[in-house]
Amino acid sequence: MSKVTFRIFRFDPANDPTPRYQEYEMPLEPGITLLNCLNKIKAEKDATLTYRMSCGSAICGSCAVRANGHAILSCKTQASELVKDGVIQLDPLGNTSVIRDLAVDLEPFWASIRKVKPWLMPDATDNPEKERLQSQEDYLKIDHATTCIMCGACWSDCNVLEVDKKFIGPAALAKAQRFIYDTRDVKTIDRLEEISEPHGVWDCTHCGECSTRCPTDARPLGRIEEIKQAAMAEGVHGNSGARHVLAFRETVGKRGLLDENYVPVRSVGFLNIPGLLGLMPVGLRMLWRGKNPPVIPHSVDKVEEVKKIYSRSEEFRK
Ligand code: SF4
Ligand code: SF4
Ligand code: FES
Known part of the structure; x- marks a missing residue:
């Protein structure tokens, strides 16, 4: 097994406040994921290394980091795919502030999600006894967006967020599409008007990074285009x-x-x-x-x- 150097960003404001990189050498077992490499480093070499994880199955969205400059989900990525000249460089997610090592403050990300009111607002006079059913055809309109696992990979690599911290961001836009296109929701126009405000959907520059980095089928750029199509079709033109x-x-x-x-x-x-x-x-x-x-x-x-x-x-x- 060939040895690989993991070059990992370290920052501990309480004990070691100067950001730096620390290197760990380790043989790569065939088929090992990046997350399992981090777990091995923590268990066998350095218990102080800090990062987030939970499910290990690409479901909880907590293990996203930047590898060689781009955001990835570490439990879904084979470590061998990341090796460049014998090195894998790991950094915390971009467009965030670091709490410690690879763990970041995601509060601005969550605030952007809350802004789009991510819950169903149905007709208040319609009170079904059980769940609100949807046809398969209607569900397919929101199928992509529902796969979002809130990992923040798109937020990390969004070019507009780098220059405009008020930009709503790709994940919130994917979430907005999920409710704008939900045929059981009656607040479509209100949602479209709110998302068309400055720093909203029209500020996206269509660079495509969010869709490239998204580890699921949510692919925000496609959802952003759908929101714009809906805004034009519904006459939300006052912007x-x-x-x-x-x-x-x-x-x-x-x-x-x-x-x-x-x-x-x-x-x-x-x-x-x-x-x-x-x-x-x-x-x-x-x-x-x-x-x-x-x-x-x-x-x-x-x-x-x-x-x-x-x-x-x-x-x-x-
Ligand atoms: S396509 Fe738009 S939302 Fe996605 S990363 Fe680029 S600027 Fe950000
Ligand atoms: S849209 Fe994709 S990259 Fe962005 S938070 Fe959801 S799953 Fe992660
Ligand atoms: S640990 Fe849950 S998505 Fe990776």
Whole structure:
């Protein structure tokens, strides 16, 4: 069995407050998971090493850590898959503060989940004697989101959270989709309006990291797209994200290209004076660098072909 070096982040504010890495060498047994490696290190080499775990079966969501820079569920990952030049580097989840070693404070993550009111709000006048039944077809609309195990891997690697601590985050958005698409819930519009506020669903940049890191079928980016589709279909358009979509549709549908003078103004809102003033520095920078689009917009060649594609896609959408 070849030996592997585990390079593990250590931080103990009470006794050893300077963050550092500590290395442990260990042979990798065939088929051993990363979590079992951590358990072996703790049992045989260093009882002070701190990390979270419970079920060992990819159910409880407590064992997520970053391996070689990316979040993974340690009980679901073969250690052998992580070895790079004989080393596995382990860090606490990103976008969190560390409590000790690999254990992090997940309170901001849980606060984001609470924000989307993660419980069913059915018609109060409808009081069934037993459970509220759902057809299989209806259940399939929320099937992906219900597999979320609240591990925080998506939160750890979300690029928007790195720059905006108020962003609601991918797990809460997946949870919101689970109730927006639940046919027994009657608060769909309220939920869509709340999630469309600043720092909500429209602030996601579609980088896809959350879905790449998600260890289940929840895959938040897909759920985020579904929320946006629902918001557009239900007429929740009073926000810059939805207006941006409408502006894209209008300019591509009319002229076959993006009118970069019109799209930002339409997105911010024609009567939103502070928002429009906020666009001025970008506009002036573009002007300064000669990147401003022509003031009188033109159409692309063969715009009729684009219009045909556009109207076919509109029919398909309807
Ligand atoms: S797709 Fe959106 S929510 Fe997911 S990681 Fe990227 S920015 Fe965050
Ligand atoms: S969406 Fe996926 S990665 Fe995010 S908390 Fe749920 S299971 Fe974990
Ligand atoms: S220990 Fe429960 S999910 Fe890994």
